[in-house]
Amino acid sequence: MGHSQADKARNRERILNEAATEIRDKGLDAVSIGGLMQRVNLTHGGFYGHFASRSDLIAEALQQALAAGEAAARASRDPDKPVSMNSLARSYLSRTHRDSRKTGCAISALISDVGRADEQCRVVMEPHIEAFIAKVAHVLGDDARAIIAVSAMIGALAISRVVTDPKRSDAVLRTVRDGVVAMASDE
Structure with a gap:
């Protein structure tokens, strides 16, 4: 007996959800x-x-993981407050985000893996990086500084997840957070 198209779609979604969670957690x-x-x-x-x-599975799971991370970021933001570099940096470079590899930003969790992956995965991630840069450029009013800020934030989050000393890990987050916030006030 065959499966209905609805069953097939639900099974595909289950597979993608599981794969997206696994790649965010383990690569x-x-x-x-x-x-x-x-x-x-x-x-x-x-x-x-x-x-x-x-x-194909990995590329689609990566897309799902990236979209889920962006949705989580949107959900955590107060829609009544304008996005500022301070609020963006405080949210992105926080202990909570550092400790939420499975649910946080998939860019920082998977940037190194995708850099070594096939072109299909790089093509999936690239527009998400560009969107992040565009969001920060809108706040900073400058594409070059946005590239620096986004690179610093992604790198700091990744480094903070590697550093085993909690105080040092917090210092990485705090130092880069202060640096990118200062970029917004250097105008």
């Missing part, structure tokens, strides 16, 4: 098709009814 290379399909209670062979290849 692009962590996804094993067999393990993934087992976790969503589907057969390994059924995978190819949803995706042409592992590369």
Whole structure:
């Protein structure tokens, strides 16, 4: 007996959700098709009814992870307050964000993996980086400073997740946060 299109769509969504969570937590290379399909209670062979290849799955899961991170950022922001460099930096360069690799910004969680990945993954992430830069450029009024600020914030968040000393990790976040906020007042 066949599955309905609705069932197939729900199964595909379950696969993507699980893969997106896994890549945010463990990286692009962590996804094993067999393990993934087992976790969503589907057969390994059924995978190819949803995706042409592992590369296609990874690219789509990356897209989903990036969109989920952006949605979480929007949800945490007060829509009645204008976006400022101070509010943006305080939210992005916070302990909460540092400690939320599975739900935070997928760019910072996966930037190194995507830099080594196939072009398909780089093409998926690139517009999200450009959108982040554009958002910061809108706040700072300058594309060059926005590139510096975004690069510093992504790098600081990634570094703070590597540093094992909590005080030093906090110092990385605080120092870069103060630096990018100062960029907004240097006008």
